[in-house]
Amino acid sequence: MNALNLLFPGICALCRRRSQRDIDLCRECELAFEANERACPLCAEPAPVNAADGICGACIAAPPPWAKTVAPFLYTHPLEAIIDGLKSGNGLLQARILGALLSRAVLARYANAPLPDALIPVPLTRKRRFQRGFNQAELLANVVGRTLRLPRQNSLMRIKSAPPQRALARAARLRNVRGAFAVRRALSCRRPAVVDDVTTTGATVRAKAETLLAAGAEEVHVWVAAKTPAP
Ligand SMILES: [Zn+2]
Numbered sequence: 001m002n003a004l005n006l007l008f009p010g011i012c013a014l015c016r017r018r019s020q021r022d023i024d025l026c027r028e029c030e031l032a033f034e035a036n037e038r039a040c041p042l043c044a045e046p047a048p049v050n051a052a053d054g055i056c057g058a059c060i061a062a063p064p065p066w067a068k069t070v071a072p073f074l075y076t077h078p079l080e081a082i083i084d085g086l087k088s089g090n091g092l093l094q095a096r097i098l099g100a101l102l103s104r105a106v107l108a109r110y111a112n113a114p115l116p117d118a119l120i121p122v123p124l125t126r127k128r129r130f131q132r133g134f135n136q137a138e139l140l141a142n143v144v145g146r147t148l149r150l151p152r153q154n155s156l157m158r159i160k161s162a163p164p165q166r167a168l169a170r171a172a173r174l175r176n177v178r179g180a181f182a183v184r185r186a187l188s189c190r191r192p193a194v195v196d197d198v199t200t201t202g203a204t205v206r207a208k209a210e211t212l213l214a215a216g217a218e219e220v221h222v223w224v225a226a227k228t229p230a231p
């Protein structure tokens with residue numbers, strides 16, 4: 001047994017070999033994750049190589065109501081196994097892995113900018129939360145909050161469960177999530193980052209950001225471990 005095994009006894013959650021570092025994911029498996037490269041800094045969708053500041057055409061034409069999105073990976077194999085695992089079992093192992101990766105991506109993105117002042121996990125509906133027993137976004141926000149020393153605030157409530165967004169056209173998605181979120185009590189932060197495991201549609205992100213801005217936030221940031229790849 002070499003010194004790294006003694007120092008870091010972690011086992012890789014994907015290949016079950018010694019991870020040899022302080023997270024339960026080995027370097028080889030992490031390298032197999034699909035990086036969300038050339039993503040627009042505002043919406044995290046792919047942006048043209050020569051775009052000004054990397055911002056995509058859609059965000060230039062109609063800037064989104066949030067300040068930036070951090071989404072270091074695409075929700076594809078093999079990362080999807082970690083994310084799917086976050087929602088089954090107790091989710092803690094996966095939350096530690098994804099939280100470490102997300103924290104690292106955040107630190108890189110905010111090297112020259114102040115961090116948000118609080119983390120707000122994306123809420124589940126009451127029913128879903130009851131069925132699962134926990135909210136995976138809270139687990140993730142806990143890890144990121146501990147790593148970056150940011151408080152977690154459960155300020156958002158999901159008041160409407162929406163049918164799956166992906167099957168709907170854009171206008172229908174916007175209708176679908178309108179009124180889906182509300183603020184639980186007076187907001188005590190000014191620049192929150194909304195934290196979730198995966199972001200799917202811009203319409204849902206828009207609904208959360210608009211709810212927080214209407215409740216007095218000055219700007220809203222969006223942090224997710226992975227982005228669903230563009231169709
Ligand atoms: Zn591995």
Ligand SMILES: [Zn+2]
Pocket residue numbers: 040041042043044045055056057058059060
């Ligand atoms: Zn964009």
